[in-house]
Amino acid sequence: QVQLVESGGGLVQPGGSLRLSCAASGSFFSLWTMGWYRQAPGKQRELVATITSGGSTTYADSAKGRFTISRDNAKNTGHLQMSSLKPEDTAVYYCNVGGSRNIPGPNWGQGTQVTVSS
Numbered sequence: 293q294v295q296l297v298e299s300g301g302g303l304v305q306p307g308g309s310l311r312l313s314c315a316a317s318g319s320f321f322s323l324w325t326m327g328w329y330r331q332a333p334g335k336q337r338e339l340v341a342t343i344t345s346g347g348s349t350t351y352a353d354s355a356k357g358r359f360t361i362s363r364d365n366a367k368n369t370g371h372l373q374m375s376s377l378k379p380e381d382t383a384v385y386y387c388n389v390g391g392s393r394n395i396p397g398p399n400w401g402q403g404t405q406v407t408v409s410s
Contacts, residue, residue: 293318293399294316294317294318294320294321294389294390294399295316295317295318296314296316296317296387296389296399296400296401296402297314297315297387297401297402298312298313298314298385298386298387298401298402298403299312299313299315299404300313300404301385301404301405301406302405302406302407303407303408303409304377304406304407304408305408305409305410306377306379306408306410307376307377308375308377308408309373309374309375309377310374310377310406311371311372311373311374312328312371312372312374312385312387312404312406313369313370313371314326314328314369314371314372314387314401315368315369316368316369316370316387316389317368318368321365321368321389322345322365322368323345324345324389324390324397325342325343325344325345325389325390325391325392325393325397326342326361326363326370326387326389327339327340327341327342327343327361327387327388327389327391327396327397328340328341328342328370328372328385328386328387328388329385329386329388330381330383330385330386330406331383331384331386331403332380332382332383332384335383337386338352339352339396340352340354340359340361340372340385341355341359341361341372342391342392342393342394343361343363343370344393345365347363348393349361350393350394354380354381358374358376359372359373359374359375360372360373361373370387372385374406377406377408378408379408379409380408381406381408382406382407382408382409383405383406384403384404384405384406385403385405385406386400386401386402387400387401388400388401
């Protein structure tokens with residue numbers, strides 16, 4: 293079983309930037325699709341972005357042009373660079389591995405809170 297630990301969340305003003313990180317345990321991270329999902333209060337968890345083992349990316353419409361997903365297989369880490377943040381981006385952001393480009397896998401991190409507010 294893989295363990296995932298997210299970091300990098302926090303409070304940021306509208307228009308600001310944050311970089312989330314996901315550290316994964318285990319030896320097979322490079323083989324899995326990695327994704328970022330988010331869940332706002334009272335809403336269902338939704339896809340933000342995914343990146344396959346080969347580096348192909350998928351973004352939610354809300355993330356296109358503002359967020360960039362990346363991974364470093366040598367370090368078993370993934371990142372989500374977020375810019376031009378909006379209040380509606382406020383949510384708990386979760387790292388996920390083992391799924392497909394649009395469907396999450398069984399492995400989730402504990403989540404990191406992102407709050408966009410002035």
